[in-house]
Amino acid sequence: MQLELAIQKRYEQGGRRFALDIEFGCDTQRLVLLGPSGSGKSLTLKAIAGLMTPDAGRIRLGGRTLFDAARGVALPARARKMGYLFQDYALLPHLTVRQNVAFGVAGSRWFNPSRRVRAPEAERWIEAFGLGALADAYPHTLSGGQRQRAALARALAAKPEALLLDEPFAALDAPLRAHMRAELGELLAQTGIPLILISHDPDDATAFGDTVFTLADGRLARQGAA
Amino acid sequence: MNEPTLTALLLSLKVASWATLINLVLGTATGYLLARTRFPGLDLIDTLLTLPMVLPPTVLGYYILVLVGRNGPIGAWLEENFGVNLIFSWQGAVLAASVVVFPLVFKPARAAFEAVDGRYEAAARVLGLSETAVFFRVTLPLAWRGILAGVLLAFARAMGEFGATLMVAGSIPGQTQTLSVAVYEAVQAGQDDTATTLVLLTSAVCAAVLLATLALAPGRTSTQEARDAA
Numbered sequence: 001m002q003l004e005l006a007i008q009k010r011y012e013q014g015g016r017r018f019a020l021d022i023e024f025g026c027d028t029q030r031l032v033l034l035g036p037s038g039s040g041k042s043l044t045l046k047a048i049a050g051l052m053t054p055d056a057g058r059i060r061l062g063g064r065t066l067f068d069a070a071r072g073v074a075l076p077a078r079a080r081k082m083g084y085l086f087q088d089y090a091l092l093p094h095l096t097v098r099q100n101v102a103f104g105v106a107g108s109r110w111f112n113p114s115r116r117v118r119a120p121e122a123e124r125w126i127e128a129f130g131l132g133a134l135a136d137a138y139p140h141t142l143s144g145g146q147r148q149r150a151a152l153a154r155a156l157a158a159k160p161e162a163l164l165l166d167e168p169f170a171a172l173d174a175p176l177r178a179h180m181r182a183e184l185g186e187l188l189a190q191t192g193i194p195l196i197l198i199s200h201d202p203d204d205a206t207a208f209g210d211t212v213f214t215l216a217d218g219r220l221a222r223q224g225a226a
Numbered sequence: 227m228n229e230p231t232l233t234a235l236l237l238s239l240k241v242a243s244w245a246t247l248i249n250l251v252l253g254t255a256t257g258y259l260l261a262r263t264r265f266p267g268l269d270l271i272d273t274l275l276t277l278p279m280v281l282p283p284t285v286l287g288y289y290i291l292v293l294v295g296r297n298g299p300i301g302a303w304l305e306e307n308f309g310v311n312l313i314f315s316w317q318g319a320v321l322a323a324s325v326v327v328f329p330l331v332f333k334p335a336r337a338a339f340e341a342v343d344g345r346y347e348a349a350a351r352v353l354g355l356s357e358t359a360v361f362f363r364v365t366l367p368l369a370w371r372g373i374l375a376g377v378l379l380a381f382a383r384a385m386g387e388f389g390a391t392l393m394v395a396g397s398i399p400g401q402t403q404t405l406s407v408a409v410y411e412a413v414q415a416g417q418d419d420t421a422t423t424l425v426l427l428t429s430a431v432c433a434a435v436l437l438a439t440l441a442l443a444p445g446r447t448s449t450q451e452a453r454d455a456a
Contacts, residue, residue: 104353
């Protein structure tokens, strides 16, 4: 994964100011951005996914220009083909697990995939994550680990060019965290899909950080963990 | 039920249905726009659009007469281009009812759209959906309950609309005399039996609609909240 990123963004709200000014490059398959909350790691991930538009700078990933303020390029999120795992997974509450997983690959402009949908890409990941028995359940009935698997399956079914994970293990208890880390590591090894993970937990950097950057106060503090 | 009563009931249902349908589209669209755009003067627009809820229906009726009457700017234009005159027609009653119930739809719709968590929409965008698809597959389904509750309330209120309807559409039996107007006419004419029938009928229809609204009201049986709590 070739990632070049240089972005600036200023926020001012209610007298509080925050300035994001990050620049780094990375050519390993797995990248971890480490930092406490408010360090700007979440904004950086959103900028890569196209959910936040920087004021200036550029983002290139795997030879594609996703954003370049100087040239007026800003691919919308839907065209970036990123697999984004939200911190609390953001599974759609009105859809079953199967409909959620098929969400990006089935359905039309007006309608969601039906409860009876069988999209091969979705079924493959439902199978792979052992979600078959839960496929017709609604997200609120799932445990934390099951939700994470369902959200990962949804992201992977859309065949993303990279996985972007926002604090993927923060909501899980310690034994489950270790288990899910191992599971994710296996998945990455099998699929070879590039990973960008943000976390405040140095253990995540140890597990996934081929390259690690530590962020603080909207800036790159250093390469490597603390 | 005698024939004039049935006619008045059917007319009331027709007027209320059209007013509800019009507001389902206009009220929902306005609620969405106000929930998703930020500009100076937003509060002023919200206030103006909410006015029909607090203004006396006769005042609204007068506004409509001034605007849509033969000499009003909109009325003259309609007459000239389409040969249409809304005053003293059932379509005029629809217009009056639509204006009166508009806030009952757009207010809850705005609140419902504002309550939709932006992360669900973000998740859909990242998964490749266009903005139209995000609206119809994520935003609208998640806001639907709140919108529907407002729409049902609007239907019940439109069924009972009296003041503005009387001023704009008058009280022509069989043409513009809705249930509520017929009640007034019956009492004026001393026909107590007719008035009683009409009043009970109106109460029953409105109670049925309110019951449906209660079952759908957000916060009571909302599965969304049950999910959040889980």
